[in-house]
Amino acid sequence: MKLKFYIFLFLLTSTVFSQQKQVETSVDTTKNKIGAEFKLTLKTVVSSKSKVVFPKLKNIGPLEVIQSYPIDTVKKDGNYELIKKYGLTQFDSGKYTIPSIKILIDKKPYLSDSIKVEVANVKVDTLQQKMYDIKTISNADEGIGNWWKYVLALVIILGIGAFVYWFVKKRQQKKIEEEVYKTPIEKATSLLNNLEQKELVQKGEVKEYYSELTDIARNYIEEAIHIPAMESTTSELIAAIKAASTKKKMTLTPETVENLERVLRQADLVKFAKSKPLDFEITEDRNKIQKVILTLDSAIPTEVPEEIEDQLLNEAQRQKQIQIQLRKKRNARIGYAIATVVFLLTATTTYFVVTKGFTYVKDNLIGHPSKELLEGEWVKSAYGNPAVIIETPKVLKRMDTEKVLPKETMALIKEMQLFVYGSMIDNFYVTVSTTKFKQPTDIDLSKALEGSLKVIEAQGGQNIIVKQEDFQTNEGIQGVKGYGTMSVLNPVTKTSTKAYYELLLFKQDQGLQQIMILHEEGDTYANEITTRILNSVELQRASN
Template identity: 25%
Template sequence: MKSFLATYKIISLLVLALLVHQGYGQEVTASIDRDSLLIGEQIEVQLSASADPEDLILFPEGQTFYPLEVINESGIDTLSKRPQLSLRKTYKITQFDAGDYLIAPQQITINRTPYTTETIPVRINDVVVDTTAQGLYDIKPLGQKVPEPKSYWPYVLIAALVAIGLFVYFKRSREKKRVISPFEEAINSIDSLKQIEVIESASIYYSATSIFKTYLHRRLSLSTEQRTSKELIGLLNSLGKNEPYYEQTKEQQTGLKELLNRAELYKFAKQMVTDEQRSADLLLISQTIEAYEVGYLKKLEALTTVPQKKNRLKQRTIIAVSTLIVVLGTLGVYGYLTGYQNLWDSITLNPFKKSYQQVWVLSSYGFPPVSIESPEALIRNEEGFSWILNEDLTVSIRIEKRESESEIDFVALSEAQLLRFEKEGFSTILPKSEIYNTKEEVTGYHSFGTALDASNNERSFDHLIFGGKGFSQEVVITYPTGDRWAEQIAARIMESIKVTTEL
C-alpha cells in the first residue's frame, strides 16, 4: 500500500511538472502603441513569442492585418529570459479610410504548432480641416520658365559644311580652263605670228598654213592636214559650190591661191620675204578665216532657227488646242449641270437672264395702289407707269378713275388695249381671255395671246384688269415669244401683283 502511494505521488509530480513547463514555455502576445489615429498615420504592432532556445518559431509574413495595410516590418529581435528566449517582431500598419477596425488574430507557429494572438480594436479618425481659420492668399503668379540653353553646334556644323562646299565649288570653277573656239584659237595664233619680227620665211608661212588647215579641220570638219595647196584650193572651191554659206569671191579665191603658192615657194626655194609682204599675207589669212567663220555662223543659225520656229509653232498649236479643249470641256460640264440652253444664254449674254437674276424692286404705283415686283422701278409717264428692256420687254401700269360708280367692263378695256397694240404696229393678234385670281384672292380679268410686232417678230402679251366702282387698274406685259427668261420675268411679275379694289 505504501509503495503504491509513493508511485502515485511520483507520477502526479511528473505530470504537474510537464503541464507547468508547457504553459510557461509557449506564450504569444500582440500589442500596439496606440488604438486611435488619423487617416494615413501609422501604428506599430509588436508580436512576441516566448519558447525554449531549441524551439522553431515562425512569425506571419505579408498582408495578414487586413483590412489594415502593412507598410513596413522589422527583423526579429531576440531577448534572453533564462531559461527561455523571447522573440519579438514589429509591424507598421495604416489605413486611409476612417472607421473602426479590428486587427485580426495573428498566427505564430512554434514547433509546427500554431498559436494565435487576441483581436485588437483600432479607430481611424477623419482629418478635420477648419477652413475658417485658414488665411486667404492670392493665387501665385505663373513662374517664369527659364529657357534651356540652345545648342548651336548643329548650325555651326551646317554652316561649316556649306562653306566647305562653296570653297570646293569655286576652286574647281577657277581651275577649269576656258574652252577656246577654233576661230579664236586660229586668230590668236595669227596675231602671235604678227608680233614676231625676225623669223625665217619658210617657218612663218608653214605655221600660217598649218593654222589655216587646222581651223578648217576643226571648224568645218574638212580633211585638210595631208592635202597640197592645189588640193586644198579645189576642196574649198567645191565647198563653196555645195554650201552657199562658204562661197568666196573671186578676189578672195585668187588671193588665197597666190598665198598658198608663195608658201610652197618659200618652203622649197628658201626665198626671203619682205616685212610688208609677210604682214599682207598674215592679214589675208586672218580675213579668210573670218570669212569662213561668218559662213559657219550663218549656217548654224539657219539650222537652229528653222527647228526653233517649228517648235514654237508646235508649242503654240498645242497650247491653243489644249486651251480650246479645256474651254469646251468646261462649257460642256457647265451646260450638263445647268442646262445647255442656260449655257447658250450665258454665252450670248441674254439680257433677260441678267434682269431675271438681278435683285428686284418691290413698289406700289398710283391710287388705288397696284403693287408689283420688277427688275427695275417703273417710271411715271402720261398714261401711267412703265418700264422697257431693250424695246422687247415692256411692263406698264395704268390706273383710271371714273365719275360713275358703275361696275367696270373688262371686255371693253381688253378690246381697247388690243387697239393700242395695233397702233404700236402689232398685227395678227390672237387673244384669249380668262378669269384671274391673285394670291390674295382678288378676282380680275386676264387677256393674253400672241402677235407680230412691227419687225415681224412674234411677241406674247399679258393684260391683267382689276378694279371696282369708279376706277380700273391695268397691268400690261409684252415680251418675246419663246425666250424662257422673258417668260419667267413675266410670270414672276404676274405672281407678285397686289391690288386694292376699294377706294
C-alpha cells in the first residue's frame, strides 16, 4: 500500500503541474459580505490569430453581475493572455457555487471551473463588542504610503529648475537690451514689432496690449529725452514733454503732443475703467504711438557722427542679429534649468544611495515585484478539505484535478484539491494541496518529502539541497518542514535561476496536507512574505 501511495504521489503532482488548463478561473476572495463586490477572473492564453468570445451575463448562477470589466490583453511569449473580470454580489447570506461559464475560443467551447463562495451577514452588535483602549501612535509604513513624498520632492526640484530658468532669463533679457539695442529708437521700433507678433489683441488681451504699448512709449521718452516718464501720470508726462521741447529746442507740433496724450488717456481707460476700444481704434492708437516716437526722435537735436555708415545698417541684418542672440540666450537658459534639475536629481539619488543603499533606491523608485506583493492587500482564506487556512498576498487559484488526473490515479483517492499562485519560474510561487485517500494509509512524512522533491526535480528543479526539521503550527499540530536551495531551469530561455524553497507536510488520519513556497534566492522581500505565510498556517482536523 505504501509503494502504491508514493507512486500515486509522484504521478499525481507530475500530472497536475505538467498540464495547463485552457481557461484559468479564480476569485479575489471566497468569503464576502452581503452586498459587497468580489471579482471573478477568467484567464486564457491564445495565439494572435485566435478569436475569443466571453459571454455577456447579467447573472452567474445565483450571483448578480454588477460590473463586466473590459478584457485586459497582455502579450506573452508570442501569444496573448486575455483576462476577463466580472464583478459579482449577493444580497442573501449563505454558501453559493459559481457555476462553469462557457467561453468560445475559435468557435470551440471551453468551460471555466466552478468555485464555492460564502456570503455572510454584517454583524452589528455594539453591546457585545469588546471595548479597547486607544492605540498608541504608530509610525507609518514606508513604501507605497509615502508616494506623496516622492511627488513633493519632484515638484520642488522642478520648481527650483523653473526659478533658475526665470532668474537667468530676467538677467539675460536686461543684458540683451544693453548689448543689442544701440539707440532708444532702435529699441522702441523692435519692441513695437515684437508686440504685434504676440497677437495680444487677437487673443482678447486688450489690457495687456495697451499696457505694453504705452510702456514702450514711456520707456523711449525716458531714455531719449531724459524725463521720468515711467513714474509720471499722463498729465505730468505731457507737461514735462512740453517743457523739454522748449528747453531742448525741439520742434514739436501740437498734433504730436495731442496724439500722445489721446493714446495715453485711452490706455488709462482700458486699464482702470475696463474700456474696450474697437479694432480700428486699437490699430490707430498703435500707429499714433509709432508716429509720435519717430517724430520725437527726429526732433531731438543730435550731432552728425563721423562714420554715418554705422547708423545706416540694414534693419533686416540688425533684426537677424537680434534673433540669433535671443535664440542663443534662450538655449542657454534652458541648458541652465536642465543642468540644475539633473544636478538636483543626481544629488538626491546619491544621497539616498549613500544613506539607504542602492537596493533601497532601486526598489522604491524603479519597483520590485516581491515588494509590491509584500505591501499589497493580503487575503486569508481556507483551501481544500481538510482545510488549510493560510494568509497569502494573492488568492490561490484552484486546479480541477479530476479533469487532468488519469482514472487509475483518481481511483486511489477519495478527494484531492490543489490551489496555486504563480509558477516555478516566476518571482514567487505558492501551492497548497489536500488529499484524502479511500483506504487508511500510514504516511511517512520524510518519504513523502522525498517524493515531493523528486516531482519538483522532474518539473525543472536541479541541484536540490534539502534540510529537514520538525515543524509545529501555532495550535501545536506537528509536521515536517523541508527547506533549502535549488536551480530552476526556464524551459523557454534555457537559463537557470537560484531559488530558495520551503515545503511543509502534515498527515491526517486518511490524508495529506502540503504547502510549498519557492522564490528567488536572496530576495529579502520574498523572505518576509514566506515568514508571514508560514506564521499564518492553521490546519483543520480531518473528519472521519
